[in-house]
Amino acid sequence: MSLTPKVMKLPKEFNKIKDPVQWALHTFQLNIKHSTLQITHPSSDKENNSEGEISHINSDHPGAFTTFANGVNYGNPVHGRLELINIIAGQGKAKDGAQLVYKPLQKGLVPVLEKLHPLGYFVRASLWLSSGNHRYSAHCDAGDGLLFHLSGRKTVRVWPTPKALQQSALFDFSNLEERMAEDYIDFNLKPGQVLFIPSGAAHEVWAKGEDPAVSVSFHSGSTYPILHLCDSLNQSKDKDIFSLPEKFQGTRKKTTTFFEPSRFIPKGYEAPEDIPQSLQDMLKETLIAKDINEQELDAALNQWWQETMANKSYPGDFIT
Ligand SMILES: [Fe+2]
Secondary structure (H helix, E strand, C coil): CCCCCEEEECCHHHHHCCCHHHHHHHHHHHCHHHEEEEEEECCCCHHHCCCCEEEEECCCCCCHHHHHHHHHHCCCCEEEEEEEEEEECCECCECCCCHHHHHHHHHHHHHHHHHHCCCCCEEEEEEEEEECCEEEEEECCCCEEEEEEEECEEEEEEECCCHHHHCCCCECCCCHHHHCCCCCEEEEECCCEEEEECCCCEEEEEEECCCCEEEEEEEEECCEEHHHHHHHHHHHHCCCCEECCHHHCCCCCCCCCEECHHHHCCCCCCCCCCCCHHHHHHHHHHCEECCCCHHHHHHHHHHHHHHHHHHCCCCCCCCC
16 A cells, blocks of 8 residues: 555445434443543643543443443543454454444445455454543554544544655664654544544544544554564474574564565566565575575565465454
């Protein structure tokens, strides 16, 4: 996908949502136990632009929805996230009340993703409902992001990813400051707009103004943890032949090292039957292999490529 953030128009299916705030509240109510809810306690130190303390509302508590809904209805600083859809390699489903979101996904996004990620992909949709000025501080996500903005005002600050980082075959998200080296762009979103945030681009999101802000985000891609590839190669050989240098062994959100197979397929070309040479070279440079000659190593990598592509069995990014 493109590497430049941009604003597009909302697909017409979303026009069916006449009152986004009520729709969002109802969807939260149906799935409250699966939601993440926060309250921001305003800071007394406003002069220094201090953001206030965040506490969580226990979504298992019987009064959780009422606390959250009251916050939204009275414009108090509350914020909720609910995962609506989580599909990996074609497996997964939409939560109750999320069918409206599922249709545009199937119609608009799935055909594009099938083309872009021939080894399979993940796609996640989340519902966001905030009121009373909420700020989601700078971070970056694995995968391309589309923010469908439905209600209220939202400013999204995006730092385009520096060229050097765009080109690196292996990446993680521990280098947030480096990702914020370029000049940022502010997008003041109005309802009916969709913002595209490229994979790995740092961004900050503010919900502003009197009215509650409602958005639906889609994240998608084939971000592949290199540690997982190493494990699956060992499994296919039934012994520990492959390992990784320590710096690539992180398993937490910010330290997992990824590659994205689709980045190795030149733009506009069909996925080759055999593993692309540039991907094979990169993996051979990165993996430590013992008791295996070069021909066997090439064959193991090619077998992984062919099997993954035949089954579209991309395993997921293991980040939720
Ligand atoms: Fe994000």
